[in-house]
Amino acid sequence: MRLRAIAAFAAALMSGTCLAHAATITIATVNNSQMVVMQKLSSVWEKKTGNHINWVVLEENVLRQRVTTDIATHGGQFDIVTIGSYETPIWGKQGWLTPLGGISGYDYNDIFSSVRQALSSNGKLWALPFYAESSFTYYRKDLFQQAGLTMPAQPTYKQIDQFAKKLTDKSKQMYGICLRGKPGWGENMAFLDTMVNTFGGEWFNMKWQAQLDSQPWHDAVNFYIHLLRDYGPPGASSNGFNENQALFATGHCAMWIDATSGAGLIYDKNSSQVADKTAFTAAPVDVTPHGSHWFWAWALAIPSTSKQVATAKDFIAWATSKDYIDLVGRTNGWTTLPPGTRLSTYSNPDYLKAAPFAGAVKQAILTADLDHPTANPVPYTGIQYVSIPEFEAIGTTVGQLMAAALTGQTSVDSALKQAQSSVSSTMQQAGYTQ
Amino acid sequence: MSYGIAKKGHPVAGTIAWLTALVMFFPIAWMLLASFKTEVQAVQTPPLVIFKPTLINYRDIFAEADYLHFAWNSVAISVGSTILTLIVGVPAAFAMAFYPTKSTRGILLWMLSTKMLPAVGVLVPIYLLCRDLGLLDSLTALIVINMLSNLPIAVWMLFTFFRDLPKDIIEASRIDGANLRQVLVHVLLPLVMPGIASTALLGIILCWNEAFWSLNLTAHNAAPLTAFIASFSAPQGLFWAKLSAASVLAIAPILIFGWISQKQLVSGLTFGAVK
Numbered sequence: 001m002r003l004r005a006i007a008a009f010a011a012a013l014m015s016g017t018c019l020a021h022a023a024t025i026t027i028a029t030v031n032n033s034q035m036v037v038m039q040k041l042s043s044v045w046e047k048k049t050g051n052h053i054n055w056v057v058l059e060e061n062v063l064r065q066r067v068t069t070d071i072a073t074h075g076g077q078f079d080i081v082t083i084g085s086y087e088t089p090i091w092g093k094q095g096w097l098t099p100l101g102g103i104s105g106y107d108y109n110d111i112f113s114s115v116r117q118a119l120s121s122n123g124k125l126w127a128l129p130f131y132a133e134s135s136f137t138y139y140r141k142d143l144f145q146q147a148g149l150t151m152p153a154q155p156t157y158k159q160i161d162q163f164a165k166k167l168t169d170k171s172k173q174m175y176g177i178c179l180r181g182k183p184g185w186g187e188n189m190a191f192l193d194t195m196v197n198t199f200g201g202e203w204f205n206m207k208w209q210a211q212l213d214s215q216p217w218h219d220a221v222n223f224y225i226h227l228l229r230d231y232g233p234p235g236a237s238s239n240g241f242n243e244n245q246a247l248f249a250t251g252h253c254a255m256w257i258d259a260t261s262g263a264g265l266i267y268d269k270n271s272s273q274v275a276d277k278t279a280f281t282a283a284p285v286d287v288t289p290h291g292s293h294w295f296w297a298w299a300l301a302i303p304s305t306s307k308q309v310a311t312a313k314d315f316i317a318w319a320t321s322k323d324y325i326d327l328v329g330r331t332n333g334w335t336t337l338p339p340g341t342r343l344s345t346y347s348n349p350d351y352l353k354a355a356p357f358a359g360a361v362k363q364a365i366l367t368a369d370l371d372h373p374t375a376n377p378v379p380y381t382g383i384q385y386v387s388i389p390e391f392e393a394i395g396t397t398v399g400q401l402m403a404a405a406l407t408g409q410t411s412v413d414s415a416l417k418q419a420q421s422s423v424s425s426t427m428q429q430a431g432y433t434q
Numbered sequence: 435m436s437y438g439i440a441k442k443g444h445p446v447a448g449t450i451a452w453l454t455a456l457v458m459f460f461p462i463a464w465m466l467l468a469s470f471k472t473e474v475q476a477v478q479t480p481p482l483v484i485f486k487p488t489l490i491n492y493r494d495i496f497a498e499a500d501y502l503h504f505a506w507n508s509v510a511i512s513v514g515s516t517i518l519t520l521i522v523g524v525p526a527a528f529a530m531a532f533y534p535t536k537s538t539r540g541i542l543l544w545m546l547s548t549k550m551l552p553a554v555g556v557l558v559p560i561y562l563l564c565r566d567l568g569l570l571d572s573l574t575a576l577i578v579i580n581m582l583s584n585l586p587i588a589v590w591m592l593f594t595f596f597r598d599l600p601k602d603i604i605e606a607s608r609i610d611g612a613n614l615r616q617v618l619v620h621v622l623l624p625l626v627m628p629g630i631a632s633t634a635l636l637g638i639i640l641c642w643n644e645a646f647w648s649l650n651l652t653a654h655n656a657a658p659l660t661a662f663i664a665s666f667s668a669p670q671g672l673f674w675a676k677l678s679a680a681s682v683l684a685i686a687p688i689l690i691f692g693w694i695s696q697k698q699l700v701s702g703l704t705f706g707a708v709k
Contacts, residue, residue, distance in 0.1 A: 026653050031668040036498060054654035057499075057665035062649055069650070073558070075565050077653045173479065246477035246672055265671055271473050 025079040076305035092126030098302040127299035132340030133261040134364035141279040164231035167254035176231030178253035182240035183403040185395025190384040197291025202374040208432035210423040263357040288375040294384035295368035468678035476675040491679035504662035512641035515580035527592030545586040595629030659684040
C-alpha cells in the first residue's frame with residue numbers, strides 16, 4: 001500500500017514536471033486560407049512539443065488595430081502576431097518586436113532575399129515570412145481565343161484598354177476588367193499605386209514633398225476610372241480583393257489585375273468555375289516598368305511583450321520551414337501551400353506540376369523592387385505603400401478621395417487637389433517638410 | 435388592444451405589419467440560405483434561390499473553432515452582466531421614481547447621454563485599466579463593462595415601470611408595518627416583475643450582440659460569439675457562406691430564447707402603455 005502511494009506520488013511529481021515544461025502560446029492571425037491550414041496543421045507541432053496554442057482569428061483591419069493597441073500599451077496578450085511587410089520594419093524600429101535572426105538550424109538562405117529585406121530594418125530581421133505575393137494579370141484564355149486576341153507576356157495598359165473594350169458585354173454581365181475600387185490603403189490604393197508608379201508618378205519627391213497633383217497621377221487616375229466605368233462591373237467602388245475574386249471565379253470578368261496569392265483560389269475547382277479557363281501574365285506597364293507590380297508578405301513576429309519567446313520562436317521556425325511547406329502540400333494539396341517565400345518551393349516538382357502559375361509568381365516576386373519603386377528617385381521604399389508610419393492614414397484618406405472620383409461624387413482634378421493638400425498637411429505636421 | 439384592431443378589419447395595417455416583418459426577417463432568411471450554399475454559390479450573380487444544400491460550412495466551422503467555448507462565454511457575460519445591472523438598476527430606479535429630488539431628471543438625462551459617447555472614445559483608458567487590473571481577456575471585464583454600458587437604458591426602463599405605480603401603495607404598506615426593504619421586495623417588485631423581466635431580456639440581448647468591447651478586450655479565454663463570427667471574415671478568399679453559417683450558430687441561441695420569451699418581452703415593453 002505504501003509502495004503504491006509512493007509510486008502515485010512519484011507519478012504525480014513527474015507529470016507535474018512535464019506540465020511545467022509545456023507552454024501555452026497565443027497567436028493572433030487573419031483568416032486567410034493559408035492561415036486556416038496552419039491552424040489545422042498546428043496540432044502536429046503541439047503533439048511534437050507538448051505545447052498548446054490559443055488561436056485568436058480576426059479580420060485584417062481589426063487584427064491590425066488589436067495588435068497595435070496591445071503592443072503599444074504593453075498589454076502582452078499575444079505571443080505571435082501575423083503582420084504584413086508594411087508594419088514589420090516600422091514596428092521593429094520602434095522596438096515593438098523581438099528580432100528573429102539566429103534561430104539555430106533555421107535555413108535563412110532558402111528565403112528569397114527580397115522577402116528577407118522587406119522584413120528587416122536596422123540590420124535586423126523582425127519577422128519570418130509565412131507567404132508572400134506580388135500582383136499580375138489573370139485573364140480568361142477561352143474568351144481571348146474566341147475574340148481572336150493574344151495576351152502578350154508583358155502587356156501595356158493601352159493593350160489592356162483595347163482588350164477590355166472588345167471583351168465587355170454588359171448585357172451578359174461580362175466585364176472586360178475587374179479592379180479594386182473599395183477605399184483603403186490596402187485595397188484600391190494598392191492597385192492604384194502600382195498604376196501611378198508605372199505611369200511615371202510617385203508619392204513624394206526627394207524632399208518629402210507630396211506629388212499627388214502631378215501629371216502622372218492625373219493620367220493614371222483618369223485611366224483607372226475610364227477602365228472601371230466603361231468596362232468594369234457595376235458598383236466597382238465597393239469591390240476589393242474578395243469581391244473581384246468572386247466575380248472572376250464566377251465568370252464575370254475577362255481580366256483581373258490583383259494579388260498572385262489569388263491564383264491558388266482561382267485554380268481550385270471547389271472555389272472557382274473558371275479553374276481550367278484561366279491564364280496569367282505579368283502586370284501591365286506604361287512608361288516605366290518600375291513599381292508596376294507590388295510586393296506584400298504576411299509574416300509571423302513575436303511582440304516584445306511576449307513572455308514565451310523561446311516557444312514562440314520554435315513555432316515560427318516550424319511554421320515557416322521547408323518541412324511545413326512540404327507538409328501542407330502532402331496533406332492539403334500542392335496548390336494550397338504558402339507561396340512566395342522559399343527558393344526550395346519553386347524547385348519542388350510536385351508543386352511545379354500542380355501549380356502552372358508557380359513560375360510567373362516567382363518571377364513577379366523576384367522582380368518587385370522595393371528599393372526602386374518609381375521612375376524618379378524617391379526617399380522611401382515600398383511599392384504599393386510608403387514605408388512610413390503616417391502612410392496608413394494618408395493612404396486611407398487618398399483611397400476615399402479616389403473612390404469618390406470613381407463614383408462621380410467629385411472630379412479627378414478636385415480629388416487630387418484635395419489629396420495633395422491633405423497629404424502635404426500631414427507630412428508637414430509630422431515634420432517631414434517645413 | 436392593438437391586436438384586436440388589426441384583426442377586426444384594418445387590412446392595410448395588417449399588410450404593412452406583414453411587409454415590415456418580412457423586410458426585417460429577409461437578411462436572416464438570406465443568411466440562413468447562404469449558410470447551406472458552397473462559397474461559389476453564395477457569391478453567384480444572379481443569386482441562387484434553388485440549390486442543393488450542403489452542410490460543409492457547419493462541418494468546417496466545428497473543425498476550426500470551439501463553438502461551445504465561445505457560446506459559454508456569451509452566456510456567462512450576458513447573464514452575469516444582466517444580473518449585475520438589475521442589482522444596481524432596480525434600487526436606483528426605485529429611488530428616482532418614489533423619492534425624486536430636483537436633480538433626478540438631470541441625472542436620468544446625464545445617464546442616458548453617456549450612451550451617446552462612441553465606445554472607441556474610451557478604448558485606450560479602459561484598455562489600460564483592464565491591463566493594470568489584470569483583466570484583459572477576462573469574463574469579469576466584459577461583465578462589468580456590459581453592465582455599465584446597459585445600466586442607463588435599464589434604469590430608464592425600470593424608472594418608467596416604477597413611476598407608473600401609485601405612490602399610495604408605499605404609504606399603505608408602511609402603515610401596515612412594512613419597512614422599506616419589505617415594501618420593495620414584497621410589494622413593488624411583484625407588481626413591476628413584467629417590467630423587470632423585459633429589462634432583463636433586453637439586457638441579455640444587448641450583451642449577446644455586443645461586439646466592440648468583445649473584439650478589443652478579449653483574446654481567447656473570454657472571447658464570446660461575436661468574436662467567433664468575426665474570426666470567419668477573411669481579407670483574401672471567399673468566406674460568405676462560412677460566415678453565414680457562423681452567424682446562424684451565433685444568433686440561434688438568442689433567437690430561440692427571444693422566441694420563447696416574446697410574450698414576456700412584449701407585455702413588459704407595453705406595461706402601463708394602455709390604460
